Amino acid sequence: MADKHGRSCERGGLIAAKRIAGAAQYISKGGFVKRRFMLLGMLIGFALAGMTPARSVKAQAAPRRIEVTAKRFAFDPGEITVKKGQPVVLVLHGKDAAHGLRFRELNVDVKVSAGGTSEVQFTPDKTGDFVGHCSVFCGSGHGGMMLTLHVVD
Amino acid sequence: MRRIPILATAIVSLGLGGCKADPPWKVETKTVTFAKHHVFVRNKDQRNPLPSNADTWVDGKEAFSHYCVSCHGMDGQNTGVPFADHISPPIPLLTSKEVQSYTDGQLKWILDNGVSPSGMPGSKGTLSDDELWSIVVYLRHLPPSGSQGVPDMYTH
Numbered sequence: 001m002a003d004k005h006g007r008s009c010e011r012g013g014l015i016a017a018k019r020i021a022g023a024a025q026y027i028s029k030g031g032f033v034k035r036r037f038m039l040l041g042m043l044i045g046f047a048l049a050g051m052t053p054a055r056s057v058k059a060q061a062a063p064r065r066i067e068v069t070a071k072r073f074a075f076d077p078g079e080i081t082v083k084k085g086q087p088v089v090l091v092l093h094g095k096d097a098a099h100g101l102r103f104r105e106l107n108v109d110v111k112v113s114a115g116g117t118s119e120v121q122f123t124p125d126k127t128g129d130f131v132g133h134c135s136v137f138c139g140s141g142h143g144g145m146m147l148t149l150h151v152v153d
Numbered sequence: 154m155r156r157i158p159i160l161a162t163a164i165v166s167l168g169l170g171g172c173k174a175d176p177p178w179k180v181e182t183k184t185v186t187f188a189k190h191h192v193f194v195r196n197k198d199q200r201n202p203l204p205s206n207a208d209t210w211v212d213g214k215e216a217f218s219h220y221c222v223s224c225h226g227m228d229g230q231n232t233g234v235p236f237a238d239h240i241s242p243p244i245p246l247l248t249s250k251e252v253q254s255y256t257d258g259q260l261k262w263i264l265d266n267g268v269s270p271s272g273m274p275g276s277k278g279t280l281s282d283d284e285l286w287s288i289v290v291y292l293r294h295l296p297p298s299g300s301q302g303v304p305d306m307y308t309h
Contacts, residue, residue: 137220139279140278141279142279142281143282144278145281
């Protein structure tokens with residue numbers, strides 16, 4: 001049932017369009033009973049259509065873009081504060097060598113080539129301080145290359 | 154005046170003789186192994202914060218492959234390492250009892266600080282804590298000897 005309902009939600013827009021087209025046919029025929037069906041149809045159509053935009057508006061909420069530069073042996077900036085539940089796009093620029101940035105606890109890992117740019121989107125779902133490390137071995141200071149992510153309410 | 158060349162020869166011979174790297178005697182090995190396990194290598198009680206599972210093992214294998222393989226081979230059993238037997242003390246098999254009888258905390262301590270005066274260097278700063286702990290998991294479940302091939306650096 002849930003699956004069927006889910007699908008009908010996704011097709012809400014299409015169904016609404018069909019209903020409205022159907023309603024237009026009824027209007028042209030001018031029947032009173034048919035008009036009641038038309039109204040019902042439109043109501044259902046709008047109700048279903050109403051669900052679809054609600055979803056797309058949520059998906060369109062622009063995530064916060066944060067630019068980070070990775071260079072032997074530090075990230076710039078070295079600390080970032082983000083909000084719990086707010087989508088984040090980390091844009092990683094590799095300067096001198098291939099680097100990576102991994103937050104084990106957040107299940108986030110992004111790798112970048114020398115001179116390249118990569119990005120990863122995620123939504124932090126818990127508060128706290130998380131330390132991300134370089135995830136591509138880059139030399140003698142690799143182990144100390146880290147970035148602290150503060151996730152606040 | 155004749156004494157000077159004799160003296161010089163003696164000093165040079167002594168110097169060269171002293172530099173010769175003989176394999177350590179049994180008593181020497183036993184004593185040093187005991188001392189390392191019970192005195193020098195600290196951090197006996199620290200637990201590995203990472204779960205011992207397949208994901209961590211893969212991380213450990215990856216981290217091991219950057220740095221450790223040049224002396225220990227991909228398998229931790231010296232496969233393909235040309236000088237493994239030629240240095241003193243020789244590089245131990247990481248599957249050996251001598252190594253495996255360390256606690257996880259002690260293995261981490263060795264990875265951090267190295268074992269002086271053997272050739273084992275410390276990796277603190279070169280590898281992150283996360284990577285070092287994942288290597289400890291890899292060390293506990295090393296693949297069969299020879300199964301991982303020869304490190305890249307020795308194949309060219």
